[in-house]
Amino acid sequence: MRLSRYFLPVLRExxxxxxxxxxxxxxxxxxxxxxxxxxxxxxxxxxxxxxxxERIVHEEQARAGHIPILMPTVQSADLWRESGRYDVYGEEMxxxxxxxGHDLLYGPTNEELVTDIFRAHVRSYRDxxxxxxxxxxxxxxxxxPRYGVMRGREFFMKDGYNFDIDRDSxxxxxxxxxxxxxxxxxxxxxxxxxxxxxxxxxxxxxxHEFLVLADTxxxxxxxxxxxxxxxxxxRAVDYDDREECAAIAREFTGxxxxxxxxxxxxxxxxxxxxRRKTSRGIEVGQIFYFGTKYSxxxxxxxxxxxxRAVPVHMGSHGIGVSRLAGAIIEASHDDDGIIWPEEVAPxxxxxxxxxxxxxxxxxxxxALYGRMVSAGIETLYDDREExxxxxxxxxxxxxxxxxxxxxxxGLAKGKVExxxxxxxxxxxxEPEAVVGRLDASSPAASPDAAxxxxxx
RNA sequence: CGGGGCGUGGCGCAGUCUGGUAGCGCACCUGUUUUGGGUACAGGGGGUCGUGAGUUCGAAUCUCGCCGCCCCGACCA
Numbered sequence: 001m002r003l004s005r006y007f008l009p010v011l012r013e014x015x016x017x018x019x020x021x022x023x024x025x026x027x028x029x030x031x032x033x034x035x036x037x038x039x040x041x042x043x044x045x046x047x048x049x050x051x052x053x054e055r056i057v058h059e060e061q062a063r064a065g066h067i068p069i070l071m072p073t074v075q076s077a078d079l080w081r082e083s084g085r086y087d088v089y090g091e092e093m094x095x096x097x098x099x100x101g102h103d104l105l106y107g108p109t110n111e112e113l114v115t116d117i118f119r120a121h122v123r124s125y126r127d128x129x130x131x132x133x134x135x136x137x138x139x140x141x142x143x144x145p146r147y148g149v150m151r152g153r154e155f156f157m158k159d160g161y162n163f164d165i166d167r168d169s170x171x172x173x174x175x176x177x178x179x180x181x182x183x184x185x186x187x188x189x190x191x192x193x194x195x196x197x198x199x200x201x202x203x204x205x206x207x208h209e210f211l212v213l214a215d216t217x218x219x220x221x222x223x224x225x226x227x228x229x230x231x232x233x234x235r236a237v238d239y240d241d242r243e244e245c246a247a248i249a250r251e252f253t254g255x256x257x258x259x260x261x262x263x264x265x266x267x268x269x270x271x272x273x274x275r276r277k278t279s280r281g282i283e284v285g286q287i288f289y290f291g292t293k294y295s296x297x298x299x300x301x302x303x304x305x306x307x308r309a310v311p312v313h314m315g316s317h318g319i320g321v322s323r324l325a326g327a328i329i330e331a332s333h334d335d336d337g338i339i340w341p342e343e344v345a346p347x348x349x350x351x352x353x354x355x356x357x358x359x360x361x362x363x364x365x366x367a368l369y370g371r372m373v374s375a376g377i378e379t380l381y382d383d384r385e386e387x388x389x390x391x392x393x394x395x396x397x398x399x400x401x402x403x404x405x406x407x408x409x410g411l412a413k414g415k416v417e418x419x420x421x422x423x424x425x426x427x428x429x430e431p432e433a434v435v436g437r438l439d440a441s442s443p444a445a446s447p448d449a450a451x452x453x454x455x456x
Numbered sequence: 457c458g459g460g461g462c463g464u465g466g467c468g469c470a471g472u473c474u475g476g477u478a479g480c481g482c483a484c485c486u487g488u489u490u491u492g493g494g495u496a497c498a499g500g501g502g503g504u505c506g507u508g509a510g511u512u513c514g515a516a517u518c519u520c521g522c523c524g525c526c527c528c529g530a531c532c533a
Contacts, residue, residue, distance in 0.1 A: 008467085010469090011466090011467060011468095011482095012467075012482060012483070013467050013468045013469095013482070013483090014467085014468080015467065015468080016462085016467090016468075016469090016524065016526080017462095017526050017527095018526095019526080019527075023500085027467095036524085036525090036527090037524085037526090039524065052528075090531095092531080092532070108532095109533090112485095118524050138533080140532065140533085142531080142532060143457070143527095143530080143531065143532090144457095144528095144529090144530095144531090146526085147526085150533095151532075151533090155533065158531055159533090192518090195524095209533090214495090218532090249473065283532090283533065284531065284533075285533070317524085318533055319533075320533035323533060324533095352492090354492050355491055355492085356491085357491090357493085386490050386491095387490080387491060387493085387494065388491060388493065388494090389491090389492085389493040389494045389495085390494045391493085391494090392492085392493045392494085393493070395496090395519090396493090405492070405514090407491090407492055408491095408492085409492060410492085412491075417492090
């Protein structure tokens, strides 16, 4: 993409309403524009990031065997009356009515809808297990939205629902989701820690939240520092292997890690003092097992092998996709701007033409840009008539992982500079070598990391 | 919803107390200049001062109502 033809409304000054760093940077980098309180438009750069996060979630869901669908944002109140939640949910639910006076609502979550789909089509235990999910906009009418997309009223969320014949199978689904979530966050460059959680209005007996450590987090968290050393890495996981998934779940939930809601001081004190940490965290996902709560209330049953109708065991799982855009920035930035992890970056690399209008420099940039595009490397070429300083500042602000600086000084030696945003390390090389160097450092080059699922 | 604050050009702000016909920086347009970390100079365009009513010869400024937004708290992916 040539920047001169793009739409990247960066701001030199921070709008006064933005208080936390991710909100400030998203506004300054031209990623979002507030439409009204807690509701945002996603501008081109932000939209690219949002789509990347969504893509990673889809890919990891597919890998774990979960099936994408798409349910509507507007739902009938009748379904919620059936589950008993229409009255329980409270003011947070946006209630609307159509021209016939029928009560509708803008979905804050989708247990009712997905259960309705399930009971319409699934009759036999032999159709289980089934795990459906979608990524769709939600609306929760927060009393006080804040922190930009981290706590909007409208937000983009992956929510999934599993249906199993019994508790053991449902707990396997729970563990499977935990593993797939761990991998999802790792691919986004995040260390998200599963913490035992309180259940809230969704209900459920077993539930873990995933929290990213950041000073601006809304929850106070207590944890054994041993847990931050754990990584899933690229180990091959068989998602159908109950014991393997359970073992990974045990590994990642073994060390003490809880939010203030479930914190147990006595247990915490058993952690060796040197490893006892207190911090703040941003919740970026949650998984639940809630048994037959909805299936019982809404008649979602299957026939078991002996022909008896039994309510299915369910769980649900959510990842805040739009919130993650903010959370990643909270976890990865410096004074100059955002530092995108490779897989979520809006572009992988940026080219800075230091002397726009100089025929030799322009030609070198064009040639390099052409090679990058041909190689499939998403590149933003800053071909504006701007001073070098302004271009560097823009690149730092929008945080692309790699910057290639092209100017007369380097070209005199036949070189350009490739610089890593995260480390600040620069490296001079011939323009022809850039593509090869970026290919070698690609996260997609690691084993089976980025298979594209055929389902999405 | 309780408490606090703010709405003046795209962004950041001054002007409001003490009414007199709107200003600064950045951004934008034109020209010259400059070109390896937000260049310099000159010229220029753009604002019914959130909104409605009232007071007044005269309202961004005073009074009342309404709307929007932000911050702290309880609540939430």
